[in-house]
Amino acid sequence: MRHKGTLSGRLTDGLNVVLLGLLALLMLLPFYYIFVVSFVDAKEFSSSELILWPKNWVSDAYDYILSSKEFIRSMGVTIYVTALGTLVNLVLTATMAYAITRNIWGQRFYVFLVLFTFIFSAGMIPTYLIVKETGLIDSYWSLILPSAINPFNLIVMRQFFMGIPDELSEAAVIDGANDLQIFAKIILPLSKPAIAAFGLFYAVLNWNTYFGAILYLNDPTKWTVQVVLRQLVILNDQDTLASAARDAALAGELPPSETIGMAAILLATLPILAVYPFLQKHFAKGVMLGSVKG
């Protein structure tokens, strides 16, 4: 107990509890509203009443989106880029992080190379030109290679590897293991939870990426779900899901564009919400690892 239980102390406590609760509600309310309205039918949507709970739940907006080639394809692209990208992220980050943990020749220089990118970045145009020169324009690799390593994650992972006691690898050296074997058979198995955490972080970054897709992909058939979402919701371009629009217009049952947008937002966010409990288990540890003195 840090405070005496005076009346004013308890009042302040209560106020604090309520205020924080309201703030948390502010984070959740948009989701609640989008969720309920995405299930509302066209008639109820066009009525002027405030919608707090649908009178009857319909999945028209979802049916519409899931019947569109464009949305399904963009989901497929995003899943592919996220899976492949995260694998590349993890392999490159873990191998380099381990190498610069060990006292190899030039180690200080390599660490400096990484840290310097924190305070000086090359800039959008030169990076774009290199991506172009390396032949990645309109290739999914343009979403993967230019962001293959997040320097912050690399440093945090290095910090983690440095925390593994040397005795373990020294014993393996005596048994005749080389550095590759030490990395694969001792370091990696010990780091499974950390690798899983970094994998989740990278996967979220890859899933959410928008910048790379508009910079490097010109071909609309390669759009990721974030690009489709922007066209649909922010630019209100109903041609984005042309295939579904055609069918729905023929059948004469086009859901309101707003409910389509809300349903699309939820579908594109579902994977993030699904992994969030796992993320949450890890991130407090992960971020703290980076902030605690090496």
Place this chain on the structure above:
Amino acid sequence: MHPFEGDGTEIQAAPVGAVPKKKGKLTARLWRERYLYLLLLPGLAYFILYRYVPMLGNVIAFQDFSPFQGFLHSDWVGFAHFRKIFSDPEVVRVLGNTLLLSLLQIAFAFPIPIVLTIMLNELRSEKYKRLLQSILYLPHFLSWVVVIGIATIFLKTEGLVNEVLHALFGAEPTAFLQEPGWFMPLLVLEVIWKEAGWGTIMFLAALSGINPSLYEAAVVDGASRWRQIWHITLPGLRSTIVILFILRLGTVLDSGFEQVFLMLNPFTMDIGNVLDTFVYYKGIQQSDFSFGTAVGLFKSIVGLLLILGANKLAKKYGDQGVF
């Protein structure tokens, strides 16, 4: 507190004799470390190819670069593009927008995680605190497209915000997203909504380092809650605040490309175009590679100078700084 710091001490602790003097010894050492180099290579290649070669690519800021001639054969123009940065009224306006936005973000979005941290720290129930944290952190993991998509849905003329304002005050609908005056306040509010909760994580980590007996002693001495916050909690946050502030200063000319780009529309272009988006429109969309690069390089160099300057200043006034 920050990776830089840990690494700084670590680097200095590395043995001075680590680099062998004789060539033969070096070859032997490299051979001994060959597998580690094998592990290093892919990552190193990434840094060189996608981080450092583009840095060198900034030379095109001093050329009239044409992709057909390449940077070896393009004409050199010296500082002409940089002079244009300060003489072109459009760039000057964009620079002003960028600074105004950063100023607003620092004034309004930067302090909020600190206040939130103190409020969370005052909670008695650990369970409630953890529940709040998991809700407050969530928006950080959403994409900017989703956040601005949600904002678009709520703020359009027939959206929920206008509906509520009309019901409560009979207000006429406002086109918030097309209204230049609302552009920057909305950007700040979005950053607060998305990042305020996540921003507490560093500060809460700093607070976990405070010895609880300090608070107990303060209670014994009859210190009020506010005195405890002032004399124990805030000093415990000080070095983290300083470090994050230094890092924030280094990004004064960064506006967060995705957010601003997604919010911009023809109505808000005058007030909303910032250096990041300007570089994109000029350099990529209009293929003015050299000028776009010059503006980008100017931005990076100012950022570097600011971060080094702020770090020095922090050290002068007795804080640890970042490096």
